[in-house]
Amino acid sequence: MFDTVCVGAGLIGGVQAALLRRSRHLPRPKVLLTDGARRPSFSSQLTKNIRQIAVNPGSRQLLQDTGAWEKLGNSPWAVNKITVWDSMGHGGLEFEAKHEENPIFHITEVPAISAAGVDAAEDAGVELMFESKLENIKIPNRFNQAIQDTDYVSFKINESEFETRLLLGCDGANSSVRKAAGLGQLSKNYDQRGFVCTVRAENVADNRTAFQRFLPSGDVIALLPCEEDQLSIVWSCAASKAKMLESLDADELISKINEYLVNDETPTLIKTLHNSLSFIPKSIGLKTEMRVDPPIITEVLSPTGSFPLGSALATNMVAPRTAILGDAAHRVHPFAGQGANMGWRDVELLTDELERAHLSGIDYTSQLSLSKYEKAALLEHAAFMSGLEGLKQLYKTNATPFVLARNVGTMLVNNNSALKDIFISRAS
């Protein structure tokens, strides 16, 4: 009998398993980390990995607490500034870290974090099983009146029967745990894909600035620095466009990206309005224009690829003796770089509730404990996701009043450090 089984050794599975073992408030649970795939490994320097993610300070703290961060060595790349701008008018935003030692986030390769998580879990005494798929998952019936609440989850791996007091689905968007538990999900398919590749760039100075450009077509191009002169590109666009980008040869791709980073699609009416009205903000001392000087792409360093985009939020995140975390429960548009961070937030919220339940003399694998996690996580994610959706819609439109409002809004935010702090604390 295991106390906890974490299914999925991706970004969050290893971290969750390690955290439970290392908790000072739980009695050294017997934890299993399992995945159908092979054990994730640190990629060699030669093959550049194309998926990079932003690790915000809260997540970094969690990774440090579990011992995973130190395994990444010097590879996480600190980013001290984010520049956001669109291709219309003058709306631009800059967020800067107050101190260089507290960067806004770190850019790190996805497989490296998974591998670090698994290593940390192993160090903490978590049992590992790879290339082993869970089958025949049986979750106790929540309506069973006769139970003295001693029914646990059972499952099979390679024909062997196992039991666990708690099953955690950290197994991504197609979570087998979510399906076995019959947990519903509200999802929205954008018919969009995220096109990704790693490039070399000029005009990046010390390369500590992340860029993000919103285009009226709804595209978002994110440039995430990941080494001295390298950027990881995540371009979210219509599925057909992503396929087109994937089919381009290196030179064509470079010119396409560079073109989209500098073009100006401002309608004449807005230009005129801007020019004639800009004396108003100037007269009260506001900075009205932010000149963005984007990087110039010179070389494609990795294979190209794309992944489907969509957003989804589980209607329930727990079932008897079962909880889902991360992408298994929610997916968001990658433009805010929050997907993985929301997953790590789940790890924190869940672990907090389990510890609190245990110290209160409540079985931490019981409904009373898990329902608190569900409430806390759903509340936080639902609010955050509706905010993201609104922001995205705002940038998608090109109707004159909205573009003006957006430009005025961003200008005001840009001139107001308190407001900026709020944005930055939400984004990181």
Place this chain on the structure above:
Amino acid sequence: MFRRPRSLLRSLEVARGQITRSSRSIGTLNDSEVAKFGAMNRDWWDQNGQNSPLHSLNKLRVGYVRDLLRKTVSNPPPGLPLFGKKILDVGCGGGILAEGLAQLGAEVTAIDASEELISVAEERRKRKGIENLTYLDVLVEDLQEIESRFDLVISSEVLEHVEEPWAFVAYCSNLVKKDGDLVLTTINRTIQSRILAIELAERFAGLLPRGTHDWDKFVTVEELIMDLREVKFRVEDIKGMRWNPFTNEWQWSNSLDVNYLLHAKDDKSFMS
């Protein structure tokens, strides 16, 4: 309310250590109360069932014991702040409190008059493989002869169901080690408790099964303090507890009008 003949209490010399076999003629058992709770055994552990307030009450009562004793445990293993502490739970029912204390590492002995509930608790204990928890189907008066005493004796939501609460308190106190602690939680006999616990909870909203409580048997704070004084226990702390039926959450409260917790310590050294 004339609950008990106080002269009888004195004549029995129930002061700690002085309870003799003869005093066992004063029984704390109420058969109909035991039968009533025994019948609830099927869904005792259903957290969404009739006992949901008892499950969530662990936050306060286990939390209180944890904070009271944790200072006396040096270097406890992770997650076991009560490691090695000897605790007696009197009137444990299906073991909701006893298991909560055991999961924090205490060596728990839990007793109840209901054979059905003890078997529910014992079945669950076996299934979960909890080793630091012993269930006994005995009355507190039957335990008086045992040799070792307890660091802490707790009786939670029981006092309002027993016959002769004063004798029950005396028996409990007699099992506390020197310098040990006695923790009791119960319901005050006030107009508020009559309205909340009986009229609202049982009759109107049906949050508790009808007949769960008999208001006349509730024990006031004053009566309990007097009972403890008789056995030379000094009251250290009294706290009100409030239940929110909408969230099933308990909170500490300044009001002692309905549910309350009382903590007392052996006072003989203090008196002499």
